[in-house]
Amino acid sequence: xxxxxxxxxxxxxxxxxxxxxxxxxxxxxxxxxxxxxxxxxxxxxxxxxxxxxxxxxxxxxxxxxxxxxxxxxxxxxxxxxxxxxxxxxxxxxxxxxxxxxxxxxxxxxxxxxxxxxxxxxxxxxxxxxxxxxxxxxxxxxxxxxxxxxxxxxxxxxxxxxxxxxxxxxxxxxxxxxxxxxxxxxxxxxxxxxxxxxxxxxxxxxxxxxxxxxxxxxxxxxxxxxxxxxxxxxxxxxxxxxxxxxxxxxxxxxxxxxxxxxxxxxxxxxxxxxxxxxxxxxxxxxxxxxxxxxxxxxxxxxxxxxxxxxxxxxxxxxxxxxxxxxxxxxxxxxxxxxxxxxxxxxxxxxxxxxxxxxxxxxxxxxxxxxxxxxxxxxxxxxxxxxxxxxxxxxxxxxxxxxxxxxxxxxxxxxxxxxxxxxxxxxxxxxxxxxxxxxxxxxxxxxxxxxxxxxxxxxxxxxxxxxxxxxxxxxxxxxxxxxxxxxxxxxxxxxxxxxxxxxxxxxxxxxxxxxxxxxxxxxxxxxxxxxxxxxxxxxxxxxxxx
Amino acid sequence: xxxxxxxxxxxxxxxxxxxxxxxxxxxxxxxxxxxxxxxxxxxxxxxxxxxxxxxxxxxxxxxxxxxxxxxxxxxxxxxxxxxxxxxxxxxxxxxxxxxxxxxxxxxxxxxxxxxxxxxxxxxxxxxxxxxxxxxxxxxxxxxxxxxxxxxxxxxxxxxxxxxxxxxxxxxxxxxxxxxxxxxxxxxxxxxxxxxxxxxxxxxxxxxxxxxxxxxxxxxxxxxxxxxxxxxxxxxxxxxxxxxxxxxxxxxxxxxxxxxxxxxxxxxxxxxxxxxxxxxxxxxxxxxxxxxxxxxxxxxxxxxxxxxxxxxxxxxxxxxxxxxxxxxxxxxxx
Ligand SMILES: Cc1cc2nc3c(=O)[nH]c(=O)nc-3n(C[C@H](O)[C@H](O)[C@H](O)COP(=O)(O)OP(=O)(O)OC[C@H]3O[C@@H](n4cnc5c(N)ncnc54)[C@H](O)[C@@H]3O)c2cc1C
Ligand SMILES: Cc1ncc(C[n+]2csc(CCOP(=O)(O)OP(=O)(O)O)c2C)c(N)n1
Ligand code: SF4
Ligand code: SF4
Ligand code: SF4
Ligand code: SF4
Ligand SMILES: [Mg+2]
Numbered sequence: 118x119x120x121x122x123x124x125x126x127x128x129x130x131x132x133x134x135x136x137x138x139x140x141x142x143x144x145x146x147x148x149x150x151x152x153x154x155x156x157x158x159x160x161x162x163x164x165x166x167x168x169x170x171x172x173x174x175x176x177x178x179x180x181x182x183x184x185x186x187x188x189x190x191x192x193x194x195x196x197x198x199x200x201x202x203x204x205x206x207x208x209x210x211x212x213x214x215x216x217x218x219x220x221x222x223x224x225x226x227x228x229x230x231x232x233x234x235x236x237x238x239x240x241x242x243x244x245x246x247x248x249x250x251x252x253x254x255x256x257x258x259x260x261x262x263x264x265x266x267x268x269x270x271x272x273x274x275x276x277x278x279x280x281x282x283x284x285x286x287x288x289x290x291x292x293x294x295x296x297x298x299x300x301x302x303x304x305x306x307x308x309x310x311x312x313x314x315x316x317x318x319x320x321x322x323x324x325x326x327x328x329x330x331x332x333x334x335x336x337x338x339x340x341x342x343x344x345x346x347x348x349x350x351x352x353x354x355x356x357x358x359x360x361x362x363x364x365x366x367x368x369x370x371x372x373x374x375x376x377x378x379x380x381x382x383x384x385x386x387x388x389x390x391x392x393x394x395x396x397x398x399x400x401x402x403x404x405x406x407x408x409x410x411x412x413x414x415x416x417x418x419x420x421x422x423x424x425x426x427x428x429x430x431x432x433x434x435x436x437x438x439x440x441x442x443x444x445x446x447x448x449x450x451x452x453x454x455x456x457x458x459x460x461x462x463x464x465x466x467x468x469x470x471x472x473x474x475x476x477x478x479x480x481x482x483x484x485x486x487x488x489x490x491x492x493x494x495x496x497x498x499x500x501x502x503x504x505x506x507x508x509x510x511x512x513x514x515x516x517x518x519x520x521x522x523x524x525x526x527x528x529x530x531x532x533x534x535x536x537x538x539x540x541x542x543x544x545x546x547x548x549x550x551x552x553x554x555x556x557x558x559x560x561x562x563x564x565x566x567x568x569x570x571x572x573x574x575x576x577x578x579x580x581x582x583x584x585x586x587x588x589x590x591x592x593x594x595x596x597x598x599x600x601x602x603x604x605x606x607x608x609x610x611x612x613x614x615x616x617x618x619x620x621x622x623x624x625x626x627x628x629x630x631x632x633x634x635x636x637x638x639x640x641x642x643x644x645x646x647x648x649x650x651x652x653x654x655x656x657x658x659x660x661x
Numbered sequence: 662x663x664x665x666x667x668x669x670x671x672x673x674x675x676x677x678x679x680x681x682x683x684x685x686x687x688x689x690x691x692x693x694x695x696x697x698x699x700x701x702x703x704x705x706x707x708x709x710x711x712x713x714x715x716x717x718x719x720x721x722x723x724x725x726x727x728x729x730x731x732x733x734x735x736x737x738x739x740x741x742x743x744x745x746x747x748x749x750x751x752x753x754x755x756x757x758x759x760x761x762x763x764x765x766x767x768x769x770x771x772x773x774x775x776x777x778x779x780x781x782x783x784x785x786x787x788x789x790x791x792x793x794x795x796x797x798x799x800x801x802x803x804x805x806x807x808x809x810x811x812x813x814x815x816x817x818x819x820x821x822x823x824x825x826x827x828x829x830x831x832x833x834x835x836x837x838x839x840x841x842x843x844x845x846x847x848x849x850x851x852x853x854x855x856x857x858x859x860x861x862x863x864x865x866x867x868x869x870x871x872x873x874x875x876x877x878x879x880x881x882x883x884x885x886x887x888x889x890x891x892x893x894x895x896x897x898x899x900x901x902x903x904x905x906x907x908x909x910x911x912x913x914x915x916x917x918x919x920x921x922x923x924x925x926x927x928x929x930x931x932x933x934x935x936x937x938x939x940x941x942x943x944x945x946x947x948x949x950x951x952x953x954x955x956x957x958x959x960x961x962x963x964x965x966x967x968x969x970x971x972x973x974x975x976x977x978x979x980x981x982x983x984x985x986x987x988x989x990x991x992x993x994x
Contacts, residue, residue, distance in 0.1 A: 132749075
């Protein structure tokens, strides 16, 4: 500058930008994405935080599309998934868990209402994959494989799609039009389905159809038996057949007094079904106590509310005409039931056995390399491939928890590895993000769920129960519920870091583009880290 | 009010919120904020004063469409922002003396008036020492004449720039270089000091408000409101000082928040000498929670401890809560 300087001023005025205060730093903040507990828990590997983010802004279609990257059946999930995600939700430590499952259902229903469809693959791979069984696992695999560009043929022994979701789970929990619509949407991507087509032998089927790989998901449909001395005239059925026949023309004849033997979810469902069929008494006989019952407690509760009765610590010794002989049990120190010799008579028009299911493995005969133990097919847990290269398996027929969500997750995982196997590549072991723990959050910043909305919200959360009569969330409630999410470990663009930096060392990149640190000026004070509500900033030591 | 309740995840607690309409978002969340106090300044890591100054001046810049001049008292804010020949200020800014910022502001306002440039507005700013002690006479004069200046005091509760000496805004019990943690009642004396916001109110000037760096929306709203008024206005902002308070640099905002949530720093507004609004405590906490992370209060804790002094500080918080009605009726015990 040539300007004449005032008295005693010799230097041009300069900007403090010349002073790079970043050199003061001993630690630096870095943006991270952490794995929220809900995501880590979801058996289908959904990016829950990710789809809630879209739902929060009312962009339900983006939310649905984000969700269905992992799980094609949100309307079904929103009704039958046991939502273990909610059990680990960080918001549970503040007031109550986010109603993840009810928002999922809302999105699923919204998609059905609006007719949202899946996009087909961008290009065809030319490979052909056989899927055996059109249950959740098979249909999930079909969906993912199709998206990756493979030709998919599903062979299903039964007359309809859905597997146990159609022939096991009762209608009052999963309306069939919802199930059918979500199954059909996968078919419409160009998946070929052959109904009423039992695969008798997998090796033959693969050879005849020139398949490049196969995914087996035949479920577990053979009802387990227990030896109960019985008269010819006693009316003994198994739960799976009873529930299956609910899908047919003729409803099963169970009589007025129905006894169900078993303690799992199937026992509960069949007892509740019997009630709905007009039984005056539906009594579950179970060997142990309520605490030890494998059925989910909320299902037991709902059954009790509906008038189902349970005889705890009881076994059935004998089945006679119109009556059963029951023996009282007691638990030993190990918690195993032991007979007491104490007998009583229980009147019963029919006895339904709900003692679990075995897998029908006959289609695997003669396939080399397969390993079968405990009545299930062994698979490599990382890839879902059986001992026979190119044959993958999942769902109820492999060792795992038996539920729809696990089955869907298996289908996804298998599809990714089938894809890799077909392309002769390996899926790089993705490094899991570190967990987004509650301690990393700054809960101060989250609004309290306003009290006036709470009663309504309780109702909203209650609809995540399976009672279809309750219906789904209204849009307002779904939006409210989605916005309760804390976005654990993932930036939700609250602008806090951008605002709170005393050194103006955070660069805002614009909507949806997040932020960047300006390390020229960041002094490493850590205020941004402390004030990030969701714990999406780490502080790491500078290397000197 | 019967307006339907809307729920926006973080509401206005965070700096921004993509779910809120743009009008409801803060100046600081905007890409276009003026960054009146730019990067490269030499304030300590986590300095609450640097943060508070950018918050307040950016808001005033927006409210005046950038037609703003600042007069600044001596103190950290001046020293760390303008080591000759550099400056961090991105607005016309003048420093004269430690004790005369209010008078300089008055002069600029008078000059603008004479020149007919009524759109150019003036702020004067300084630390608590420059405001409540040495600059107090000038300030009172500015109030009394109702000069058209917004005076902003950045209160870090001591003379920080010269090495943490006690000011009349230093709280009882706090250790400073001139109130050592020795003797029967260590730290600053109980029963001393003055409350300048209340004194400002006694001048019955158009607008007096307090704020903290922990509640940005509140602070910005107050600056904006102040700039909509002509005449003398006073804004007193609590700005934690990691160095002087012996606190971790990342705790700056947390401490400001706790100061408010304990009741020790009441956040309110007054017009014409009457309190018109108070910010209610959201989650009340005992004063210990605020005092413990600060080394200037370390002598109140530990084996020897100072139960009586702690009780005295708690009593001050309780008095504020009662006096200003800081708790909602339902949440008050
Ligand atoms: C009464 C009941 C209630 C349940 N409730 C729930 C619930 O609320 N939530 C939950 O998550 N889980 C529930 N489950 C468990 C859940 O239904 C199963 O874990 C899940 O359906 C397993 O999926 P899958 O795809 O492995 O097998 P399946 O759903 O059993 O599907 C297998 C399919 O393969 C077909 N198939 C079998 N053999 C062949 C063959 N050789 N050739 C061609 N097709 C063949 C079958 O016809 C069937 O359609 C319930 C189960 C029952 C029995
Ligand atoms: C007349 C005069 N006396 C003393 C000083 C030395 N001095 C400079 S800044 C300062 C303290 C400033 O304290 P405060 O106003 O609270 O601002 P802070 O540094 O704490 O932000 C002092 C005593 C001076 N500059 N002028
Ligand atoms: S608050 Fe949101 S991100 Fe965090 S665990 Fe719950 S649902 Fe997941
Ligand atoms: S403070 Fe807000 S904007 Fe910054 S990283 Fe955290 S969530 Fe994202
Ligand atoms: S608040 Fe600013 S200076 Fe402090 S660590 Fe974060 S980016 Fe760096
Ligand atoms: S001494 Fe305190 S007020 Fe001064 S620059 Fe450091 S932190 Fe800021
Ligand atoms: Mg000071």
